[in-house]
Amino acid sequence: MTVDVGLAGLGRMGRIHADNIARGAATRLAAVYDADPDVARTVAGELGVPWVATYKELLDAAPAVAIATPTGTHAEMTVAAAAAGRHVFCEKPISMDRATAVDAIEATERAGVVLQVGFHRRFDPDWVVVAERIHAGELGEVTLFRTTLRDMTPPNPAFLKNSGGFFADVTVHDLDVARWLVGEVVEVTAHGAAADPAFAEIGDLDTAVVVLRFENGALGVIDNSRSARYGYECSTEVMGTLATAKVDGAHRHNYEWRTPGWASRDLLSNFGERHRLAYVAELEAFAHAVETGTAPRAGGRDALAAFDLAAAAETSYRTGQTVTVATERKNDQP
Numbered sequence: 001m002t003v004d005v006g007l008a009g010l011g012r013m014g015r016i017h018a019d020n021i022a023r024g025a026a027t028r029l030a031a032v033y034d035a036d037p038d039v040a041r042t043v044a045g046e047l048g049v050p051w052v053a054t055y056k057e058l059l060d061a062a063p064a065v066a067i068a069t070p071t072g073t074h075a076e077m078t079v080a081a082a083a084a085g086r087h088v089f090c091e092k093p094i095s096m097d098r099a100t101a102v103d104a105i106e107a108t109e110r111a112g113v114v115l116q117v118g119f120h121r122r123f124d125p126d127w128v129v130v131a132e133r134i135h136a137g138e139l140g141e142v143t144l145f146r147t148t149l150r151d152m153t154p155p156n157p158a159f160l161k162n163s164g165g166f167f168a169d170v171t172v173h174d175l176d177v178a179r180w181l182v183g184e185v186v187e188v189t190a191h192g193a194a195a196d197p198a199f200a201e202i203g204d205l206d207t208a209v210v211v212l213r214f215e216n217g218a219l220g221v222i223d224n225s226r227s228a229r230y231g232y233e234c235s236t237e238v239m240g241t242l243a244t245a246k247v248d249g250a251h252r253h254n255y256e257w258r259t260p261g262w263a264s265r266d267l268l269s270n271f272g273e274r275h276r277l278a279y280v281a282e283l284e285a286f287a288h289a290v291e292t293g294t295a296p297r298a299g300g301r302d303a304l305a306a307f308d309l310a311a312a313a314e315t316s317y318r319t320g321q322t323v324t325v326a327t328e329r330k331n332d333q334p
């Protein structure tokens, strides 16, 4: 069985999804749509699929949609999809503000359609095996969580203006991984900086360190950068009383080039290279959720919980205070 999926948004992320939906064993790319018809026509031509000129036509083309448009458009498109009875895979974050995100999540819940969000690390084979072993108790009690997400180069200024800000756009991935691997977070303390003046000009950050305290007593630290320069890095370490898990994989190849007194290895340059398998697996999982009617591993309530933690980080950064995460929100209630 394959699930027909219409794809909206054909930029950095949408192009990755277009290839994966078109080539995936569990999915078929029914049609593509982009606000720029030339982009839609080009991608459709490359993949040999139809393109449509409006989102309404996309919704008419398939029982499921994948939304990879700029963040500010996600909620409205999710609500429209739910109203049409379409299942939704939506890139993160669902919205730049909480109330709109809740409306979109509730619209999908009322319509009884699947809503999966683009927390791809929940589907990355390296993180998946670590999560399974932690959840099976092999690590013992978790004492320390550390994770790093650094882009090699920043996205373009137009993207940044509509990103929802550093914590909601970048740190949100790590906050979701923290909840998934360790458990609920009760305290957030964030520090941020704009090392590149271009970020300061638009009131955004390019560097941050976020300290977490988990409900189970563990501590966590997240470090993020928009421009690490040396390469793309995404790594996670979880220390426990019985074992420590470490996920790395910063290299493109498994060889070193050795010269006298020196060894060099190539590094990854972007998220598409590092998480290739995760982006394939998340859409396979989406198709599975649609076919079986089961809850996705990264659902709307997970998106909301991570959004709340990102908002807590934003507040902590702005006030210089540690933020206690509201208990009613900790449990994913809207």
Ligand SMILES: NC(=O)c1ccc[n+]([C@@H]2O[C@H](COP(=O)([O-])OP(=O)(O)OC[C@H]3O[C@@H](n4cnc5c(N)ncnc54)[C@H](O)[C@@H]3O)[C@@H](O)[C@H]2O)c1
Pocket: 008, 009, 010, 011, 012, 013, 014, 033, 034, 035, 036, 039, 068, 069, 070, 071, 073, 091, 092, 093, 118, 119, 120, 155, 159, 169, 271
């Ligand atoms: N999960 C991840 O690893 C990951 C990585 C990058 C981006 N993202 C998310 O994906 C989304 C898109 O990011 P991107 O980097 O691909 O952006 P982008 O700017 O590269 O691409 C956006 C595309 O959407 C099109 N578009 C704009 N408004 C539209 C509309 N109303 N309807 C249809 N098309 C529209 C644009 O023409 C463009 O082609 C963002 O929400 C971002 O947070 C997720």
